[in-house]
Amino acid sequence: MLEVKNISVRFGGLMALNDASFQVGRGTVHALIGPNGAGKTTMFNVISGVQRPDAGRILVGGADITKLPLHRRASCGMARTFQNIRLFSGMNVIENVMCGMHPTLFANPVLSILGIGKGRAEERRCHGRCLEILALVGLADVAYSPVTALSYGHQRRVEIARALASDPALLLLDEPAAGMNPSETRDLARLLVTLRQGGLTLVVVEHDLHFVMKLSDKITVLNFGRVLADGAPLAVRNDPRVIDAYLGSSAASMKESA
Numbered sequence: 257m258l259e260v261k262n263i264s265v266r267f268g269g270l271m272a273l274n275d276a277s278f279q280v281g282r283g284t285v286h287a288l289i290g291p292n293g294a295g296k297t298t299m300f301n302v303i304s305g306v307q308r309p310d311a312g313r314i315l316v317g318g319a320d321i322t323k324l325p326l327h328r329r330a331s332c333g334m335a336r337t338f339q340n341i342r343l344f345s346g347m348n349v350i351e352n353v354m355c356g357m358h359p360t361l362f363a364n365p366v367l368s369i370l371g372i373g374k375g376r377a378e379e380r381r382c383h384g385r386c387l388e389i390l391a392l393v394g395l396a397d398v399a400y401s402p403v404t405a406l407s408y409g410h411q412r413r414v415e416i417a418r419a420l421a422s423d424p425a426l427l428l429l430d431e432p433a434a435g436m437n438p439s440e441t442r443d444l445a446r447l448l449v450t451l452r453q454g455g456l457t458l459v460v461v462e463h464d465l466h467f468v469m470k471l472s473d474k475i476t477v478l479n480f481g482r483v484l485a486d487g488a489p490l491a492v493r494n495d496p497r498v499i500d501a502y503l504g505s506s507a508a509s510m511k512e513s514a
């Protein structure tokens with residue numbers, strides 16, 4: 257589904273990514289982990305088109321998208337969420353989700369504002385689809401609530417719903433469990449499993465190692481911009497290089513969670 261080939265990104269004298277490569281299988285959950293500053297967010301930015309790499313290539317479904325501008329990445333079936341919640345605070349929940357459908361809409365602004373013809377039909381279709389997505393993420397009952405009235409965990413779900421609205425095949429989630437309590441994290445894990453069962457491919461940057469170990473089919477570990485290890489959760493957890501560089505004492509607690 258996704259091939260990251262020999263990606264390098266330099267910020268002045270710092271190599272944020274250094275010849276990093278990995279592959280993500282279709283319909284899998286793939287986690288990207290590593291210490292602070294390892295290059296995880298930079299890698300997400302390269303994949304999603306926010307950051308142009310100095311070297312290397314990104315392929316989605318075999319197509320080279322390295323030079324595809326940010327605003328055209330949705331058209332190749334990719335969506336992402338960000339580390340910090342970025343919702344429109346003046347809108348309700350469903351309006352936020354409907355914004356995510358923008359790349360798939362055709363009616364022009366005049367038809368949409370007047371609410372006639374194609375504009376009206378499209379708005380109805382968009383509204384119906386977003387209600388389905390809200391039901392999928394467990395937020396149908398708050399569809400018309402102001403988004404600011406929702407708990408932190410639910411706001412994160414709205415972000416995921418908005419990303420799903422563009423009907424992606426590949427979803428990039430940057431620290432989706434950050435700031436969540438244990439019960440919200442468990443609910444999130446269940447949601448991600450449901451999405452994978454629906455055929456979606458998920459790439460997740462996450463610091464919560466218990467969450468990552470339970471959820472992922474494969475894990476790539478970054479360290480100083482390089483791929484330190486890449487493989488099944490068990491193999492990665494037991495890799496001495498990963499334990500030395502990153503897991504340290506948390507390896508023991510991860511064993512319990514596996």
Ligand SMILES: Nc1ncnc2c1ncn2[C@@H]1O[C@H](COP(=O)(O)OP(=O)(O)OP(=O)(O)O)[C@@H](O)[C@H]1O
Pocket residue numbers: 267270271272290291292293294295296297298299
């Ligand atoms: N725009 C930038 N300009 C200069 N340096 C940057 C920039 N963005 C990231 N860096 C540096 O690149 C390195 C990788 O940063 P990045 O945010 O990708 O790491 P990370 O693994 O996501 O870290 P964290 O887990 O703390 O979010 C860090 O040393 C960071 O300070």
